[in-house]
Amino acid sequence: MRIAECGWSNEEQAVFRSTRNPHSTIRNLFRRTLQKGLWKLGFHRALPDRPSTLMVEPTNVCNLHCPACPTGAGILNRPPRAMSFDEFRNILDQALDPPGYLRRVTLFNYGEPFLCKDLLRMVRCAADRGLETFTSTNGQFFGGEKIADEVVASGLTELLVCLDGADQETISRYRKDANFDEILSGIRRILAARALRRSSGQAAPIVELQFIVMKHNESQVERMRRIEADLGVDRFIVKTVGISPAMPGFERLAEELLPANLADSRYERRADGSFALKGEPGCGCEYVFSTLVVNSNGDVVPCCYDIHSEHVMGNLFRQSLAEIWLGEKFRDFRRRVGERRDAVPICRHCPEGRVAIRKEEKVSP
């Protein structure tokens, strides 16, 4: 089944596919020059005193071996490490001082969050401070009623489970060592634990199933929808596969993983046969004005697309959050991205604000 058959409106499909930039080269040049001038004159997004979203990587270790992920492929240039609860709490306290800025804490980046023993304490700590909490998992850690209930009781707002296939053989093609039956039974346990607590008024966490469209699974969207309906999850998310050009063997990975129907991809094929991200990089990035990304070693990077930590803005185990968030290094990075995004290598190939990469298909009543 193709995205075109998913039942979305033409407009939704157009956003999802968001293919070619309608502007000519001259118009793009004009737009960039104007943007640069406006930035220099001070007409740009004001920097808030603190981020509204804190993205923390609980650990950079994973139990699976996905080939397009630097952790799964074994090329992440950081030693394996889990953040401690005290380290997390210290960061959180700083992000909440002064209060009124931070709204949301996301707990994942390059690693499986549930391999961090303090994950649910971190969630509880953030939830107790009135913050939204969100984590993403490969779904193999809910092997009993006890852990399922602990997840539900933690105060977690949103739980995303990745399942890129309707059977064991298909998910194993990308998520090496994943167990299809364990993932499904784990989701059922979470939903059952939530149902038990519903009588006391608890509706969280929202449970989402995410399906990444790739060559080996692109025909399974309809089967996945049936699985999602049978499980009774709250949301079904169809996402295009992301392959960083910073990954060794980008072209080989793209040949192997991109769906045959490139309409269901964030990449297009150039005349020379190579792959490139759809759309134009444009100027500016909302992300670096709203979100602070902290790796498990305390390093602050501009966003999750900095897979090799090329732009470390500071380290939260040695510096204060205010010093890094408001510091000259981060300000200079925002200015460079604001003036001309394609001059910053990690931003040149980034889909943020450029091409839609996910589509939320259903929300249960």
Ligand code: SF4
């Ligand atoms: S890589 Fe993308 S999200 Fe990250 S700073 Fe650049 S434009 Fe923003």
